Amino acid sequence: MPKIESSFLDISRLDALASQRTLIHGLDPRAKIVTTLIFIFIVVSFPKHEVTALVPFTLYPVVLIALANLPPGYLFQKVLLAAPFAFFVGIFNPLLDSEVLIHLGPVGISGGWVSFASIMLRFGLTVGAALVLVATTGMNGIGAGLEKLGAPNSFAVQLTFLYRYLFVLTDEAARMVRARSLRSFGIKGTEVKVFGYMIGHLLLRTMDRAQRIHQAMLCRGFTGELRLPVPLKFSWRDMGFLAGWSSLFILMRLVNIPQWMGLLVTEVLG
Amino acid sequence: MSHHIVEVKDLHYTYPDGTAALGGVGFRITHGESVALIGANGAGKSTLLLHLNGCLIPEAGTVRMGDFPLTKKTLPHVRQTVGMVFQDPDDQLFMPTVYDDVAFGPLNLGLPPDEIEDRVMEALATVGAAHLRNRPPYRLSGGEKRAVAIASVLSMGPSILIMDEPSSNLDPKARRQLIHLLKSFEHTMIIATHDLDMVLDVCGRTMILKGGHIAADGPTEEILQNEPLLHACSLEKPLRLQGCPVCNPVRA
Ligand SMILES: Nc1ncnc2c1ncn2[C@@H]1O[C@H](COP(=O)(O)OP(=O)(O)OP(=O)(O)O)[C@@H](O)[C@H]1O
Ligand SMILES: [Mg+2]
Numbered sequence: 474m475p476k477i478e479s480s481f482l483d484i485s486r487l488d489a490l491a492s493q494r495t496l497i498h499g500l501d502p503r504a505k506i507v508t509t510l511i512f513i514f515i516v517v518s519f520p521k522h523e524v525t526a527l528v529p530f531t532l533y534p535v536v537l538i539a540l541a542n543l544p545p546g547y548l549f550q551k552v553l554l555a556a557p558f559a560f561f562v563g564i565f566n567p568l569l570d571s572e573v574l575i576h577l578g579p580v581g582i583s584g585g586w587v588s589f590a591s592i593m594l595r596f597g598l599t600v601g602a603a604l605v606l607v608a609t610t611g612m613n614g615i616g617a618g619l620e621k622l623g624a625p626n627s628f629a630v631q632l633t634f635l636y637r638y639l640f641v642l643t644d645e646a647a648r649m650v651r652a653r654s655l656r657s658f659g660i661k662g663t664e665v666k667v668f669g670y671m672i673g674h675l676l677l678r679t680m681d682r683a684q685r686i687h688q689a690m691l692c693r694g695f696t697g698e699l700r701l702p703v704p705l706k707f708s709w710r711d712m713g714f715l716a717g718w719s720s721l722f723i724l725m726r727l728v729n730i731p732q733w734m735g736l737l738v739t740e741v742l743g
Numbered sequence: 744m745s746h747h748i749v750e751v752k753d754l755h756y757t758y759p760d761g762t763a764a765l766g767g768v769g770f771r772i773t774h775g776e777s778v779a780l781i782g783a784n785g786a787g788k789s790t791l792l793l794h795l796n797g798c799l800i801p802e803a804g805t806v807r808m809g810d811f812p813l814t815k816k817t818l819p820h821v822r823q824t825v826g827m828v829f830q831d832p833d834d835q836l837f838m839p840t841v842y843d844d845v846a847f848g849p850l851n852l853g854l855p856p857d858e859i860e861d862r863v864m865e866a867l868a869t870v871g872a873a874h875l876r877n878r879p880p881y882r883l884s885g886g887e888k889r890a891v892a893i894a895s896v897l898s899m900g901p902s903i904l905i906m907d908e909p910s911s912n913l914d915p916k917a918r919r920q921l922i923h924l925l926k927s928f929e930h931t932m933i934i935a936t937h938d939l940d941m942v943l944d945v946c947g948r949t950m951i952l953k954g955g956h957i958a959a960d961g962p963t964e965e966i967l968q969n970e971p972l973l974h975a976c977s978l979e980k981p982l983r984l985q986g987c988p989v990c991n992p993v994r995a
Contacts, residue, residue, distance in 0.1 A: 485879060488839035492877065611839060637837055640881070685834040688798045692827045693899060694819065694851035702846050703856060 485640065487604075490543055491611035497541035502610045502618030504711035508718045509606045513599045515722045521588045522574060526729040527595065533718060534601040541609045548608065552600050559596035563589040612636040617699045629699055641686070642679050649675055747774035747809060747902050747931045749795065754804035756790055764790040766955040767804070772931060772948075779942040779963065780935040782952035783977035788935035789830060791952065792905050795933070796825040808903065823852065826901030826930075830908050832888035836880035841872070841891050844880055848899035866898035867891075870924060886917035893924070904930040910938040939967060939981035951976050 491498070497505075516530055538545050567585035574584040607615065616633035620626055649671055749772040756765040764787045772778050780788050793799040794806055797818045808824060811817040829835045838844040845866055849859045867873040870890040875883065880891055889909065896904065909925070910918050918941070925932065925945045934946060942949060942963055949966045951959040953976045959966055966972065967981055979985075 485881065488879060492840055613839070613843070644881075682834065685829070685831070686837050688793075689827075689829055689835040690837070690847075692796055692798065692822055692825075693848035693895065694822055695847075696819070696851060698851075700850040700853075702843065702850065702859060 486547065487608050488611065490608040491614070493542060495541045495609075497537055497609045500609075500714055501705055501707050501711040502614040503622055503705065503707060504715045505606055505610050506615060506618050506622065508715050509602050511719050511722055512602050515726050516595050516598050516602075518726070519591070519595070522584060522591060524587060524591050524594060525731045526725070527591065527598065529725050529730045530598050530722070533722075534598070534605050537605045537609065541605070543605065543608050548601065548604050551604055552597055555600055556593075556596070559593055563592035563596075566592070613699065614701065617701045617705065620699055621705055626697065626699075630697060633699060637686075638679070638683055641682050642675070645678050645682065646675055649678075748772065748807070749903060749931065749933070750805075750807040751791075751794070752805045752807075754791070754794060754806065755802045756794065756799060757802055758790075764955055765794075768952070768955070768957055769804075770950060770957060770960060772933065775929060775931055776948060777925075777932040777946045778934070779946035779949040780933060780952060781937070781939065781942065781949060781976075781978060782958075786952040786976075787955045788952055789907055792827070792907055792933065792935055795905055796822055796827050798827075823899060824901055825903045825905060826896035826899055828892055828896050828904070828906040828909060830911070832885075832892040833881070835892045835895060836888060839879060840876070841867070841878050841880055841883075842876040844891065845895045845898045848895060852899065862898045862900070863894075866894040869897055870894045871920070885912045886914065886920075889913065889917070889921070902930060904928065904932045906932070906934045906936075908936050908938075909934060910936060910941050939978070940983050943967060943981055943983060951978070953977075 512530070512533055516527065519527060534548075537543075538548065566589045567583060570585035570588065571583045573581035574587050575582040610618070612633055616629045619632070620629040653667070653671065749770075751771075752769050754765050754768040757763045768787075768791060780791065782788055790799065794801055794813075795808070797813055806813040808817075808821045811820070813821055836844050838847055842863060845863045846859050849862050854862070863876075864873065867876060870893050872887060872890045872894055875887060875891060880888060883891065889912075893906075893909070910921055913921060918938075922941055922944050925934070925941075932946070934942075936942060946963050949959075949961065949963045950957055951966065951972070958976050959969070959972055967984060970980060973980060
């Protein structure tokens with residue numbers, strides 16, 4: 474039970490991180506959203522067996538984590554939390570694709586393992602970048618930014634609420650799990666029937682709660698429009714951030730930097 | 744200042760599952776009055792309050808806030824006039840920080856940024872919560888949450904305040920502070936509560952709701968002294984009006 478409760482507190486930590494004031498936090502959400510999207514798009518666009526060329530892309534999350542004063546360990550943990558999904562997507566590759574692709578001395582690495590590594594790396598990079606975006610912009614900022622970028626209002630609002638709803642859901646779940654454990658006297662595991670009741674009850678409770686929250690929002694004049702305390706303003710700094718990173722991404726896409734450096738080193742030594 | 748008047752006529756409401764919650768409620772509250780709404784659990788207090796700012800639409804009867812009847816068209820205006828503090832502050836506080844939460848209403852009113860900042864800080868100062876501005880609301884204590892929930896409504900500059908059990912879950916000191924705060928307001932106030940001692944302090948007028956009807960409506964001192972009436976409505980005299988339990992042991 475403590476596990477669920479603490480993971481709830483952890484989500485709220487993203488919010489706390491997002492309310493910091495650093496250079497990166499001060500950038501316009503739109504600049505960060507578009508940069509992140511370009512980053513994800515380019516990382517995903519690499520051919521299936523690419524590994525080395527992906528490595529330089531870690532620069533982006535690393536630099537942002539440093540500048541925005543984010544805790545790397547915490548973000549890494551969150552990436553790991555989602556890693557099983559990527560793992561199951563990629564784990565069949567070594568079985569399907571056993572042709573040897575790389576020879577490291579006597580050991581041959583099959584194409585399947587290479588593409589598995591590539592999938593995991595891409596996954597880490599894209600999820601990491603998305604988390605950095607949330608931790609530097611906040612979900613409200615992202616919602617408002619998306620709307621300004623021309624995303625349908627309903628989509629932006631839904632996204633913002635989905636995130637809030639996650640809090641409500643984990644909160645209710647934590648309370649319910651605690652209530653059950655207090656009356657189950659140390660019996661481990663949950664009977665399937667009880668589990669079913671609990672899930673059903675949880676849904677009803679969250680729906681009720683979400684409805685009350687929505688009512689409270691309406692009472693304070695919410696009209697379906699996302700508003701931020703400081704209106705968005707796209708400045709030269711935002712432009713520079715977007716243009717600088719995007720050109721770097723494109724360069725890293727076109728030139729395999731580790732390979733190129735390797736060649737350079739061997740040339741100098743030779 | 745007729746726009747602070749609250750007038751309810753023959754209000755009926757049945758929940759979608761068939762529970763008849765209100766069966767013909769009517770009253771009129773004038774500017775600056777502070778009215779307590781009391782009654783047993785399930786008497787319909789919360790249901791009634793939800794009608795006063797259009798969260799629920801009456802099945803029959805009318806609600807007038809100030810000069811307008813409450814309709815879809817007047818709803819935005821009414822919601823700006825009426826500040827509603829919910830029974831559970833967790834339902835009301837949903838933004839990442841206290842500041843954002845208190846700013847939510849003014850933002851929706853489309854006010855300029857400086858004005859929003861002023862209003863937020865003023866509202867937080869009024870409830871004595873200015874030091875909490877950067878804290879996430881879900882990590883506050885019950886009393887702090889309540890204070891912030893009240894601030895989040897005050898920042899919209901309402902002229903009518905509606906509160907559902909504002910003193911529940913508060914420790915004696917926080918409750919006393921709340922009472923001081925409520926007494927300092929010049930708003931028209933409607934407070935649904937089980938805290939009859941607070942009613943004695945804050946409200947000049949009391950209405951008793953019983954089974955979806957108004958069972959009594961009058962000056963607080965008269966109503967809270969009327970033991971047969973209170974008893975019939977599953978209520979008790981406020982402790983302060985009861986005799987000392989040590990000198991006069993209560994008959995069982
Ligand atoms: N969402 C709902 N759906 C169906 N019935 C409801 C709903 N909310 C309340 N009721 C019913 O309406 C009646 C009045 O409820 P209400 O919440 O207004 O009472 P209350 O006076 O506020 O009680 P309390 O003092 O316990 O807060 C009760 O019988 C209750 O069971
Ligand atoms: Mg109630």
